[in-house]
Amino acid sequence: MLIKYGETTTEKGLHTRAGSALAEAVVAYGGSARAGNVPGGSLFVVDPNFLSYTTMPIEITIVVRRNPANDNAGFKLVYESTAGFKTAGGWYTVPDNKEWHTMKWKIEDPQFVSYWGFNFNLESDGDKFNKFYIQSVTVTKLPK
Secondary structure (H helix, E strand, O other): OEEEOOOOOEEEEEEEOOOOOOOOEEEEOOEEEEEOOOOOOOEEEEOOOOOOOOOOOEEEEEEEEEOOOOOOOEEEEEEEEEOEEEEEEEEEEOOOOOOOEEEEEEEOOEOOOOOOOOOEEEEOOOOOOOOEEEEEEEEEEOOO
8 A cells, every 4th residue: 555645646545535635745855745734634544455344464654854944843653453543653753854764663453444534644743743744655564
C-alpha cells in the first residue's frame, strides 16, 4: 500500500481522507510533497482487502522533511488496534530540512476497521508542529 505525493498523487490501496480537492501537492526541495498542515492531510485509510478485522504485523513508513523555514515539526502515529486507537512509539520530531527523513513503525496489533473513518493518522497536536512535508507513506505486511 502506497501514497506518493506529487503533481499527480499516486494512491495504491492507501488513501488520504482529505479528498482530491484538498490534496494539494506542493513543490518542495526539487520534488513534490504534501504539506502536513493541509486540512485532513494526515488521516489515512487502507484498502479493506489489504487489512481489516484480520490482525497481522505491519510496518508503516513515512518519508518527511521540515518546511523551508526549518520550523520545529513533529507528530505521533496513532492507529486502530485490537484495543482501540493506540500510539505507535512516542513523539517523532522531524530532525531538520536538510534532507528527507524516513521513519518506520512496526505494529503488531493493527485492526483497520475505520471505526472513526480512518485507520491511522499523524497527530501533530494542533497547528504548532505540523510544519512538515510528506513525500510518501507506505504500509507493508510483515511475516507473522
